[in-house]
Amino acid sequence: MDRPPNSPKELSRHLGNVAREARQKAGLTQQEAAERIGVATEVYGRMERGRMLPSLPTLLRVCRTLGLDANPLLGFSSSQPPAWLRPQEAPEEEAPAVRRLLRTLRHLKPHQLIALNSTANAMLALPATGASGEAKPPAQ
Known part of the structure; x- marks a missing residue:
């Protein structure tokens, strides 16, 4: 080797x-x-x-x-x-909002996690919107 x-x-x-x-x-x-x-x-x-x-x-x-x-x-x-x-590098600090979301997710039942995952994937497929609700052009 x-x-x-x-x-x-x-x-x-x-x-x-x-x-x-x-x-x-x-x-x-x-x-x-x-x-x-x-x-x-x-x-x-x-x-x-x-x-x-x-x-x-x-x-x-x-x-x-x-x-x-x-x-x-x-x-x-x-x-x-x-x-x-070798020791692993410490992961970057997660944003507080992500930590709160993860804490909430740990309390969900399996069927709730499946539904939430489907919803999140659907949200990712939607075009990004700005604060006004109008679609933003894709980032280049």
């Missing part, structure tokens, strides 16, 4: 690819690797296909069984931590 994994999804794919390569180099089948690691063959197969991340104890057993170093496996091969592990 040219760059470290940037998301948990990329991490699971990266981990699965590395585990598959190591298993094949060791000359093991998925079933043999799963037995040595102590997981079901189906679980090991999902991990190799990048469909799941193993628990930490399972990851340690994968590393021991397949002779892998956990650091590059997890994307720690460079001096910087991978993007998926």
Whole structure:
């Protein structure tokens, strides 16, 4: 992999690819690797296909069984931590009106949310109007 994994999804794919390569180099089948690691063959197969991340104890057993170093496996091969592990930037502060609307929305029932969503989508489809109620030309 040219760059470290940037998301948990990329991490699971990266981990699965590395585990598959190591298993094949060791000359093991998925079933043999799963037995040595102590997981079901189906679980090991999902991990190799990048469909799941193993628990930490399972990851340690994968590393021991397949002779892998956990650091590059997890994307720690460079001096910087991978993007998926770096702190996320704080989202921009929402306007007070948006916060009030969100608080109100949290109290609605599912059928009310569906109706409100339909209404909001219909409003978006209407031409924008100015304070006088006249249609404004589209912004360019």
